[in-house]
Amino acid sequence: MSGTLRFLAVAWWLHLKSRSRSAFDGLLSVVWPLFFATAVLLMYRAGNAGDATLVAAVVGAAAMGVWSATTLASSSIEEERAQGTLELQVGAPRSFTIQLIPIMLSMTTVGLYSLVAVFLWGRFVFGIEIVVASVPAFLVAIAVTVFSIAMLGFLLAVSAVRYRAAWALGAALELPIWLLCGFLVPVSALPGWVQPLSWLLAPTWGVSALRAAVAGHTAVDDLLRCLGLGVAYILIGAVQSHRLVRSARRHATLALT
Amino acid sequence: MIAALRVLLIGGMTSYRALFNWLTPWILIPTFFVTPLVQILLFAYVGRVARVGDDTYYLIGNAVQYAAIPCLFAMGRTISGERRQGTLGILLASPAPRVPLFLGRALPVIVNGAVVCAVALGLGALLLGVRIPLDGLPLLAVAIVVCAFSCTGLGLLTAAVALRVREASVLSNLVFGVLLIFAGVNVPIASLPGWMSAVSGWLPLTHGIDAARRAAAGASAGPVGELLVQEAALGAGYALAGLALLAWLERESRRMATLEVM
Secondary structure, eight states: OHHHHHHHHHHHHHHHHHHTSOHHHHHHHHHHHHHHHHHHHHHHHHTTOOHHHHHHHHHHHHHHHHHHHHGGGGGHHHHHHHHTOHHHHHHSSSOHHHHHHHHHHHHHHHHHHHHHHHHHHHHHTSOOOOOOSOHHHHHHHHHHHHHHHHHHHHHHHHHHTTOTTHHHHHHHHHHHHHHHTTSSSOGGGSOTTTHHHHHTSHHHHHHHHHHHHHHTOOOHHHHHHHHHHHHHHHHHHHHHHHHHHHHHHHHTOTTOO | OHHHHHIIIIIHHHHHHHHTTTTOGGGHIIIIIIHHHHHHHHHHHHHHHHTOSOHHHHHHHHHHHTTHHHHHHHHHHHHHHHHHHTOHHHHHHSOOOHHHHHHHHHHHHHHHHHHHHHHHHHHHHHHHTOOOOGGGHHHHHHHHHHHHHHHHHHHHHHHHHTTTOSOHHHHHHHHHHHHHHHSSSSSOGGGSOHHHHHHHTTSTTHHHHHHHHHHHTTOOHHHHHHHHHHHHHHHHHHHHHHHHHHHHHHHHHHHHTOTTOO
């Protein structure tokens, strides 16, 4: 158990360093959600939205960047293949699933830069007073949301690996998740037939828990749903990655692009 | 002259076909049709919740802005893709004249941008229940083509910078984000701070989106045409600046041996 935890920590740190190598990429991961946050905050301001609405919009916009950073998950296995490290990972004694999890966690960690950036942007550029009513609950909500989004990325990675242009699939999922999970628009404002889909997505509950923690409401139910879905994603992804590796070995297609 | 035309048309089309790995044409569906549609819906719903603007406003703003995606990214990849495949040096060592070489790459992209915008507009109108009067459609179509042209002009400029910058796609994303805020896509120019609206006037799409909205509202050709002339002039200006910068950076990259630096 401690060996697995050490492996996760070391691999997470290694991938985080690798992802932080390009200042230009880092800049984009911070700035990209800021563009959308700015547009949305300007719109709410033009509609004379109240303080509570503006704070809820900032919280949702802050969480957007975590998902944006994770959309790269779709092409993460493709990247390993291109670098020639996929065979080494599959051949390693560690489970392939355990090896993918720190990659996803490193992506969501990069997304945390933008979470902080959007909060600062909202506070200092738009002058929105963000008072977190329950700091411990807020920190727990961030941790659970980041974990669940990472696991959604993991599920995406193992599902998209068979597509040569998996990056396009990831990029195409960025905005739908923003819309479906209530990052910028309350889920209740969406058509009724869409809402069950929102409930199956962990970020929906994560964003709801973040907003509840800021407002001082109880977030336990939302956190449990978010965590439960995150664990479900791991289980489904683990089965999927096991089948993927077996199939690739049987058909000798692991290195094919 | 005939050689230049061949470079313009055949070279441009060959480069365009190589852009998206045509073995997997499905890549076009999420990139060009799903994402713009979702952006339209996202901002239309934000507009409804914020009680500002109407669905038509967000439909036209976001659909026209999505013309920028192929125009910016394809032009940037013209350089970065050639470099990655190791053909950039060969391309620039060839005697082909540079203006038709790069303008040829721009022509299919303009068509691509216009098609993306038209499809997003049609599907978005269906989903949101927006009705655009038939008599406004011809002017709207002209506005879309002019916007695709002006964005491709800006794309030529980013393509030139891609000779020096490694991450052309990141640069295109940043430009796309700037257009989202400054070009009146979702927030009226009049409600932006003074310095931002001053910048807006010098960006592609600002006049084009305004013209498209007026055309959809049934405005006459006079005021719409005026805005489109401004949009086209800006696009031409950006294209000329892009070609000039390409020429200069090509010379510099030869001098400093940085052409193939990744």
